[in-house]
Amino acid sequence: MTKAVVVAKFSFPLDAQIAKSNLESVGIPAFVADEHTINMQWLYSNAMGGVRLFVAEEDVEQAKNILQADFSDSVDTTCASNPEHCPKCGSDDIAAYTQGKKSAFLVFILAGFPLFFYQHGLKCNQCAHFWQT
Structure with a gap:
């Protein structure tokens, strides 16, 4: 043992x-x-x-x-070796982005309760195209 x-x-x-x-x-x-x-x-x-x-x-x-x-x-190295590309312009200059976060925060401040209508995804820094992953 x-x-x-x-x-x-x-x-x-x-x-x-x-x-x-x-x-x-x-x-x-x-x-x-x-x-x-x-x-x-x-x-x-x-x-x-x-x-x-x-x-x-x-x-x-x-x-x-x-x-x-x-x-x-x-x-x-593993994560950086597989970049995604923008479906609109083909650029690989993309970043994680939350669309609608500012307006959801504003509704929370004014109305006093959260409305979760924001979306997580990626945004192209070249053409500003947003898409969900």
């Missing part, structure tokens, strides 16, 4: 679940402890020592290396 060892501690259960998923994606079984207690009473997180992530004793070094790895460059 192998001994379970705490490999990391987190303040929030979501962070522990992400770390657990990272470990399980490379074949390291992991277990999250105290997540439900902290979900119910998040102020106990520091008093309890946070949400603990356990792995088998023989997987500790490999797990620590995986949890310390920074994959942000890979994500930026």
